[in-house]
Amino acid sequence: MNKFKSIVVVSLGLAVGLASCDSGNIRRTPGHIYAPDMVYSRAYDAYTANPNFADSQTSRLPVTGTEARGHMYDHLQEGDTNAYKTYTTDLRFNADQLKEGKRLFNIYCAICHGPNLDGQGPLYASGKFAAMPANFKDPKYLHMPVGQMYAAAKYGKNMMGSYASQLDIKQRWTVIAYIKKIQSENGGDAFAFGDASMAAPKTGAKTDSVATDGKTPAMAANSDKK
Ligand code: HEC
Secondary structure, three states: OHHHHHHHHHHHHHHHHHHHHOOOOOOOOOOOOOOHHHHOOOOOOOOOEOOOOOOOEOOOOOOOOOOOOOOOOOOOOOOOHHHHHHOOOOOOEOHHHHHHHHHHHHHHOHHHHOOOOOOOOHHHHOOOOOOOOOOOOOHHHHOOOHHHHHHHHHHOEOOEOOOOOOOOHHHHHHHHHHHHHHHHOOOOOOOOOEOHHHHOOOOOOOOOOOOOOOOOHHHHHHHHHO
C-alpha cells in the first residue's frame, strides 16, 4: 500500500512538473501585473524600432565631436606646419610625471635620440640607421616649439616613424615635457611645463615643520639670524 501511495505521489509530481513546461504553447503573458511600467519598459529598448528617428533605430551613434570621458583629442591636422608651431598644451607636470616622461623617452625615443638626448642613440651610433636623429641639445632644437615636437611624435618626421600608436596624447606631452626639462638645463628656454609643485622654492628649510637638525622652524630661523 505504501508503495502504491508513493507511485501516485511521484506520477502526480511528474504530471504537474511536465505541465508547467507547457512546451507546445509558450505563454507570452505574465498573468497579473502589479506595476506595468516596471514590466514593460517605457523607454525604447536597444535594437527595437524607434519612430522618433528617420532610420527608426533606437541605438544611436554619439553626436559628432563627442569626447569620451578620460580621453583627450588634439584636433591637429597632419601637414599643417603653421598649426604645429603654435600648438601647445595646458597640461602641467610634477617631478614624478617627468620621471615617467624619462621612462617613456628611454623606451621609445632613446634608441635613436640617445639617452642623453644628443642624437647619439645606439641605433644611430651603430651605423645601422642612415639619418641623424635630432640632437635635442643642439641650438637648432633647443628652442623648437613644443607643438612641432608633438607633431613629430604623432606623425613622425622623414626617417622617423609615427609614435601615435605607442603613446597616447598625454604620454606624448609627458615625453616632450621631459625633453623640454632637459633642454632648459642645457641652454634651452626656461621650463614652462612644471605644475605648482615644481614652481615651489626648493630651499624650503624654514617652512618645513621640522628642520633637518631637529630644531623647530622658529629655532632654525633664529639661529639663521645669529
Ligand atoms: C628610429 C629612430 C627614431 C626614433 C625611435 C625616434 N626618432 Fe625622433 N627623429 C629621428 C630622426 C632621424 C629625426 C630627424 C628627422 C629629420 O629632420 O629629417 C628625428 C627628429 C625628431 C624631432 C624633430 C622634429 C622636427 O620637426 O625637426 C623630434 C621633436 C623628435 N624626433 C622626437 C622624437 C620623440 C619624442 C621620439 C620618441 C617618442 C622619437 N623622436 C623617436 C629618429 C627617431
